Amino acid sequence: MDGFATFITGIEQWAWIGWLVLIALFLVIEMMTLDFTFLMLSFGSAVGLITDLVGLPLWAQVIIAAAAAALFIFFLRPPLLHRLRRGEDPTKSNVAALIGLRGTALQDITKISGQVKLSNGDTWTARSLDGTPIIEGSRVAVAEISGATAIVRPVIE
Incomplete structure (x- = not known):
């Protein structure tokens, strides 16, 4: 010890x-x-x-x-x-800024393909959020971004 x-x-x-x-x-x-x-x-x-x-x-x-x-x-x-x-900029940027952004379907959007022009002027490949077809010219909103593809949902105005 x-x-x-x-x-x-x-x-x-x-x-x-x-x-x-x-x-x-x-x-x-x-x-x-x-x-x-x-x-x-x-x-x-x-x-x-x-x-x-x-x-x-x-x-x-x-x-x-x-x-x-x-x-x-x-x-x-x-x-x-x-x-x-406290001094941080609260403005969303990058992908976070695209969520909720409105746009117009440039071609029919399905669960596997499509194209959309967003209100910020960008054109993105797109897919339908729930797989429901969205026809060309329809108003859409970005629900999420997956790689270089905007996952969109129809917007009824």
Whole structure:
């Protein structure tokens, strides 16, 4: 038992290095993810480092660091994410901008083929959403995009 006690004492004596390594590791991961989760874990590890410097036992350091990280994740991260995203452009782009867009069938649209001209001026190959044929000249709306094909549904105006 004496060897195990010596081992634990050694770990507790050098725990501050472990906390520094965790802080650095979490910060590096945060730089790659930019999600604030690992930043909060890094803050929790900093609290663990402080508890080590105060002289608390290792088990207390781990519990306090975990509790601090959880508090940071639940209470500090959401407002930070909100502030980060408040300047985002809410305008839909790419494929998301095409969903719901209206258009006109340039040729009959079936479950396997067709062509549509959208209100933004683009011409797309098209398929009927539910397989019902849509005749040329009918008004349609884009329900989804599958590759380079617009899946459309008829619009009754």
